Amino acid sequence: MIVVKLKPQINVKQISVLINRIEKSGYMPHLSKSDGRTQIGIIGDEQSILNLRLSRIKGVAEIIQTDKPFKLASREYKTSDTHIKVGEITVGGKKIVMMAGPCAVESYEQMLLIARAVKKAGADILRGGAFKPRTSPYSFQGLKQEGLKILAEVSKKTGLPVVTEVVTSANVGLVSRYADILQIGARNMQNYALLEEVGRTRKPVLLKRGMMSTLEELVMAAEYILSQGNSNVMLCERGIRTFEKYTRNTLDISAVPLLKHLSHLPVIVDPSHGTGVRSLVPATALASVAAGADGLIIEVHNNPEQALSDGFQNINIPEFNSLMKDLGPLAKAIKREM
Ligand code: PEP
Ligand code: MN
Numbered sequence: 001m002i003v004v005k006l007k008p009q010i011n012v013k014q015i016s017v018l019i020n021r022i023e024k025s026g027y028m029p030h031l032s033k034s035d036g037r038t039q040i041g042i043i044g045d046e047q048s049i050l051n052l053r054l055s056r057i058k059g060v061a062e063i064i065q066t067d068k069p070f071k072l073a074s075r076e077y078k079t080s081d082t083h084i085k086v087g088e089i090t091v092g093g094k095k096i097v098m099m100a101g102p103c104a105v106e107s108y109e110q111m112l113l114i115a116r117a118v119k120k121a122g123a124d125i126l127r128g129g130a131f132k133p134r135t136s137p138y139s140f141q142g143l144k145q146e147g148l149k150i151l152a153e154v155s156k157k158t159g160l161p162v163v164t165e166v167v168t169s170a171n172v173g174l175v176s177r178y179a180d181i182l183q184i185g186a187r188n189m190q191n192y193a194l195l196e197e198v199g200r201t202r203k204p205v206l207l208k209r210g211m212m213s214t215l216e217e218l219v220m221a222a223e224y225i226l227s228q229g230n231s232n233v234m235l236c237e238r239g240i241r242t243f244e245k246y247t248r249n250t251l252d253i254s255a256v257p258l259l260k261h262l263s264h265l266p267v268i269v270d271p272s273h274g275t276g277v278r279s280l281v282p283a284t285a286l287a288s289v290a291a292g293a294d295g296l297i298i299e300v301h302n303n304p305e306q307a308l309s310d311g312f313q314n315i316n317i318p319e320f321n322s323l324m325k326d327l328g329p330l331a332k333a334i335k336r337e338m
Contacts, residue, residue: 001071002049003064004040010059018057025052028229034078037061041072043227070219070262072226073233078264084204084232086180087161089124091204091234092266095337096327097295099163099206099268100320101127103310104140105147111154113302117317119158121324122338125181126151126160127297131167132309133187140308148178155180163206163297169197176201186211186238186273189221199228206268206297208236215255219263234266235259236297237288239274248276248313251284256291267292272299272313281315282323289330298323 006015015038022029022042027049030041042049046065055063068074084091091097100118105111105128115126130147132140143150151162161180166172167188175182181204188194189210198205205225209218222233237256239249251274259267269288271281285296301307301314315323324338331338 001066001077002042002046003066003077004042004054005061005064006038006040007059007061008037010038014057014059018054018059021052021054021057025049028227030072030226030229030231032072032078032231034080036080039078041077043071069216071223072231073219073222073263073265075262075264080264082231082264082266084234084266086125086204089161091268092294094335095124096289096293096331097125097268098123098324098327098338099125099127099295099297100300102301102307103272103299103314104129104132104308105143105150105164106308108150108153110302111150112157114300114317115154115158115160117302118300118320119160121317121321123160123320123324124295126155126158126162127164127183127299128162129165129183129309130178131165131171131175133165133167133185134309145174148175152178166194166198169194172197172201176203180204181206181234184208184221186213189213189218192224195221195224196228199225199230202230202232204232204234205230206234206236208238208270209240209255211239211241211249213240215258215262219259222263222265234268234295235263236268236270237274237293238270239276246277247280249274251275251288253284253287253291256288256293260292266294268295268297269293270297272297272310272315276313278304278313278315278319281313282319282326285323286326286330289327289336290334292334 132142163181271284304314
């Protein structure tokens with residue numbers, strides 16, 4: 001990758017001359033700000049990019065060559081934390097962003113009830129799967145488009161933006177019409193066609209770590225999305241498969257500071273899938289925030305025993321209320337906000 005650092009006094013016209021030059025040569029310019037300075041990342045054959053002699057264009061301060069595996073997602077490329085706007089909310093800033101809701105959308109009434117309850121408790125974003133990638137083809141597969149419509153209606157009614165999963169490239173357009181954040185599930189973290197398709201939208205993406213993926217593979221998956229021009233990617237730790245059997249997955253808390261070190265992208269933790277055990281969700285949620293997570297995604301159900309999917313790891317509404325109360329003083333202690 002070549003990074004073109006721009007002079008602070010560069011004007012809009014000079015930037016457009018530069019961008020035109022890059023695009024005409026067949027490259028995609030990735031514009032971003034690092035430490036208050038504007039820069040353009042260009043990926044491709046480095047010698048050919050150097051041959052464009054961009055340093056001769058007015059307003060260019062310097063040209064830097066990096067050969068690190070992580071490019072657009074790396075801290076080297078962008079030292080300051082990425083902030084992602086979702087409606088009124090900023091993910092990756094001082095505030096710990098809380099995403100909460102059931103595993104799957106089951107009905108309008110259920111969704112509205114849970115949305116109102118989690119909003120009252122202080123949640124920022126509503127979660128709920130309409131397309132469910134279930135381990136068994138005989139399990140509830142989600143309400144699909146009907147579920148998306150319910151999410152959009154409940155979002156309108158409560159003002160909560162929604163995050164929901166998209167499982168195939170063919171459905172990216174459809175899900176984008178209803179969702180505020182596109183979720184890429186653990187099982188699809190390395191579905192590169194899907195990653196590129198969400199990369200072609202400008203929707204915020206919640207990219208979940210594959211259950212057998214390394215952190216390097218997770219950041220590389222984020223690169224697929226960023227390389228298509230969508231810079232709104234959040235990384236999500238959701239537990240990995242180990243030999244431990246008391247839990248569904250082993251939540252990798254060390255992933256949080258590690259990802260924050262490797263990348264400027266916001267890091268979200270999912271303690272529900274991360275443990276797969278309802279009683280372990282509050283403690284691991286607190287630990288994730290203490291470790292530096294920018295937000296949490298938690299499965300909450302009004303009646304977990306009756307939930308159509310993942311009931312065993314859904315906490316109920318009083319448990320969510322109590323978790324929210326515990327998070328307040330913790331956030332304050334680490335100079336963050338709830
Ligand atoms: C989910 O969030 O409901 C889900 C299926 O998560 P994961 O992809 O992490 O298993
Ligand atoms: Mn689930």
